[in-house]
Amino acid sequence: MAIEKNDFSVTADRHFSKVEQQMIWRKPASHRDSLEELRIASEIKMNWSDPEMKIMNILLEGDAGSGKTQMARALSADLQLPYTKVTCFADMDKTDVFGALLPVIHSDDDQAEELLEAIYQTDSLQEVLALIARHYSISQTQAKERLAALISRITNDQEQQPVQYKFYPSEIVRAIEKGYLLEIQEPTVIRDASVLVALNSALEHNSVLNIPTGIIRRHPDCVVVITTNRNYQGNRPLNESLRDRIQHAEKMDLPSIEVMVERAQAKTGFEETGYLTIMAKIIRLLDDTAKANAIKGVAGMRSFFFWSNSVKQGQDALETIYPKVLYKLTTDETELKLLTDALEESRLLLELQQYKTQQKLKQAKAQGRTLSAEEAEKRNIFQESETGTLTTPEPEEKKPDQSIEETDEKEQQEIEKEAASDNSFDFEAEHTAPEGRSLEISVSEEDKIGSALSLDDLAEWDKTQRKELNREARAVLKDTMHAKEGTIVHRPKITEQAVAAGKQISDSVRAEVDSLSRVINDLLDKEEQTDYSNGKYYGTRFNPSRVAYGDLRTFDKKNPPSERPSLALAVRVDESGSMIRENRIDKAKQAAAALSLFAEQTNIPFTLYGDSADVSQREKTSLYSYKEFNDSFDFLPAKLSTMKPRQNNRDGVVLRILAEKLSHQTAETKILLTISDGQPKALPDYTGKKAKEDIQSVLADYERQGIIFIAAAIGEDKEQIKELYGQERFVDISDLSKMPNQLLQLIARFI
Numbered sequence: 001m002a003i004e005k006n007d008f009s010v011t012a013d014r015h016f017s018k019v020e021q022q023m024i025w026r027k028p029a030s031h032r033d034s035l036e037e038l039r040i041a042s043e044i045k046m047n048w049s050d051p052e053m054k055i056m057n058i059l060l061e062g063d064a065g066s067g068k069t070q071m072a073r074a075l076s077a078d079l080q081l082p083y084t085k086v087t088c089f090a091d092m093d094k095t096d097v098f099g100a101l102l103p104v105i106h107s108d109d110d111q112a113e114e115l116l117e118a119i120y121q122t123d124s125l126q127e128v129l130a131l132i133a134r135h136y137s138i139s140q141t142q143a144k145e146r147l148a149a150l151i152s153r154i155t156n157d158q159e160q161q162p163v164q165y166k167f168y169p170s171e172i173v174r175a176i177e178k179g180y181l182l183e184i185q186e187p188t189v190i191r192d193a194s195v196l197v198a199l200n201s202a203l204e205h206n207s208v209l210n211i212p213t214g215i216i217r218r219h220p221d222c223v224v225v226i227t228t229n230r231n232y233q234g235n236r237p238l239n240e241s242l243r244d245r246i247q248h249a250e251k252m253d254l255p256s257i258e259v260m261v262e263r264a265q266a267k268t269g270f271e272e273t274g275y276l277t278i279m280a281k282i283i284r285l286l287d288d289t290a291k292a293n294a295i296k297g298v299a300g301m302r303s304f305f306f307w308s309n310s311v312k313q314g315q316d317a318l319e320t321i322y323p324k325v326l327y328k329l330t331t332d333e334t335e336l337k338l339l340t341d342a343l344e345e346s347r348l349l350l351e352l353q354q355y356k357t358q359q360k361l362k363q364a365k366a367q368g369r370t371l372s373a374e375e376a377e378k379r380n381i382f383q384e385s386e387t388g389t390l391t392t393p394e395p396e397e398k399k400p401d402q403s404i405e406e407t408d409e410k411e412q413q414e415i416e417k418e419a420a421s422d423n424s425f426d427f428e429a430e431h432t433a434p435e436g437r438s439l440e441i442s443v444s445e446e447d448k449i450g451s452a453l454s455l456d457d458l459a460e461w462d463k464t465q466r467k468e469l470n471r472e473a474r475a476v477l478k479d480t481m482h483a484k485e486g487t488i489v490h491r492p493k494i495t496e497q498a499v500a501a502g503k504q505i506s507d508s509v510r511a512e513v514d515s516l517s518r519v520i521n522d523l524l525d526k527e528e529q530t531d532y533s534n535g536k537y538y539g540t541r542f543n544p545s546r547v548a549y550g551d552l553r554t555f556d557k558k559n560p561p562s563e564r565p566s567l568a569l570a571v572r573v574d575e576s577g578s579m580i581r582e583n584r585i586d587k588a589k590q591a592a593a594a595l596s597l598f599a600e601q602t603n604i605p606f607t608l609y610g611d612s613a614d615v616s617q618r619e620k621t622s623l624y625s626y627k628e629f630n631d632s633f634d635f636l637p638a639k640l641s642t643m644k645p646r647q648n649n650r651d652g653v654v655l656r657i658l659a660e661k662l663s664h665q666t667a668e669t670k671i672l673l674t675i676s677d678g679q680p681k682a683l684p685d686y687t688g689k690k691a692k693e694d695i696q697s698v699l700a701d702y703e704r705q706g707i708i709f710i711a712a713a714i715g716e717d718k719e720q721i722k723e724l725y726g727q728e729r730f731v732d733i734s735d736l737s738k739m740p741n742q743l744l745q746l747i748a749r750f751i
Helices: 018-023 035-046 068-079 094-098 110-120 125-136 140-160 171-178 193-202 240-244 257-268 273-292 301-312 317-329 333-346 348-366 373-378 409-420 455-476 496-526 544-549 577-601 636-640 651-663 688-703 718-725 736-748
Strands: 057-062 083-087 099-104 164-169 181-185 208-211 214-217 223-229 248-252 487-490 532-536 555-558 567-574 606-613 621-627 669-676 707-713 730-732
Touching: 035 068, 035 248, 057 068, 068 083, 068 181, 068 223, 068 248, 083 171, 094 099, 094 171, 094 193, 125 140, 164 171, 171 181, 171 193, 171 208, 171 214, 193 240, 257 273, 257 301, 273 301, 273 317, 273 333, 273 348, 301 317, 317 333, 317 348, 333 348, 455 487, 455 621, 455 651, 496 577, 496 636, 496 736, 567 577, 567 651, 577 606, 577 636, 577 669, 577 736, 606 651, 621 636, 621 651, 651 669, 651 688, 651 707, 669 736, 688 707, 688 718, 707 718, 707 736, 718 730
Parallel strands: 057 223, 057 248, 083 181, 181 223, 487 621, 567 606, 567 669, 669 707, 707 730
Antiparallel strands: 099 164, 208 214, 532 555, 606 621
């Protein structure tokens, strides 16, 4: 039955002091009334005038982060009662329930009292004197005199004045006497049974407390809310007599997904409902998994709020889930494995990543370029459209000496357009339907390999990525000899035909890859520690020697497997014109496909680039990004099918850009493998000594950062390549038919 929100105030006739008015909780704009809150407030209001059925003691029992304290505060606002709270602790005694007689210290020198407090915390006379000297800004000799005078005055005061005592009532007594809403947090941790008995008497309907200052009767407006956690370490079952004095109890669990999303939106201002819905499902899954596996951490609303807020601020949800959620549950490796396995099986993280990608794609589609006033005037456009975008700006002449850093977006698009007219990378241009229309793309889910995007969406996403990759390339080349050359990063265009061609390439090497991957993964899986760690709450074997400790840590747990060796791999494939000889480009495609499949099956971070040079007058270096480290492996064989022999090659550019990307990886071993059939050569004079110095400069710069360079030579210029890279970095691929397997075995040695 739905409960309408009404005025639940029960203190309309009471007059509160200014302090008490400030104690009445005010609901923030982010607060959302829950069904439980409205139900409790409604029942209190309805029974307020009935002395027999009046609800004065409430129990809220649930997991940490389920909103118990928020509920108690909300009831303060609903009932218009001043709110106060007491947090119980294990060694709590009766004085904490009722109050205590404490001595009254008389002093006419507040500064002296503060100084005395500081002196009590020092360990030696020298420290005392130094403290007095600093306090009064005097010398050490004067400090001795001041200390003597202080001791004399204290001694005289104690002899002349009798010690006086005053009773200081507890917060519990104050709330009961004055009629506040009192929250008692975690009474189940109290060890002393007599304290619980005293607490029971305080919760009586017409309780009378006999304290040194007189008799205190429970105010008729006093409402006590007891909040306690379930299965919380150190908690005991709630005392039966205490439970019996409760008139209303609520089982507090995480709210529904819809309510979680609504509260997060109100709390953080993050309005992405789709994002929040997936994140809320993750929180609930982790909460259920933690309970099922006796993991003592918490995945509740607080974790959800702070995780949502970090995403709102632009942080990656897949990265911030660790500090905001998972590490609050546990930092134990075995328990983290249980949680991450549950997430992987649910595919919620994949769903979150796909939603993020789709949102970026929508933003990319919605964005355009606003015309300048000058350009608008040229095109006879006099009013800016709210939704119109411009995707193909007019070309603009570039000055010969203008650097890449100064190239604006219009120039960049013009160079890309000119490069595309070469038709060397546009697989789609070679396979069009009649009447000039593109072939209708229809790809099976199996070929998509789990991708949430269609090929059209992927093309749009690649377009967005291309802009960012070109910006990164310009930044890397800024202070090099290539800064003033036209370097363009392309992303492959995929069609149905490319998917079919990619499948043939991957099928040709899959057997070898599967065989080697199986061996490597089996070896890694067997690298397990057999040692046990003892003193655990649960584990794989019982340890009777721990029983005597009485702390329930009576199990031994098998240590988790050692972590897999850490490797990151970057591959560069030379796409110069000479790669057409002896089907070198086809073997390079197979090698690239084999390495990518192996990386996918062994979870190795992987990136793959191809390169050429002088494809047009203005595009001096062409880079082809087949896979970035942050890309999935979806459609990668189809992308590799678009590799082809092109023009010249300017090796130093692609090596520097790939080495820079590799340097940001966290792997222990970082390998940059280059597959080439000849020496570097590009217009106007990039060859010989100049090219050699450029390449060796890259090797020197990045080997200091831990990058391992390997040059696989497949052409006639093997000796020259060996001289460029050095004997220790050189691999001779004499038999092209064995190249995929030979490179696989080479990379496997580093794992």
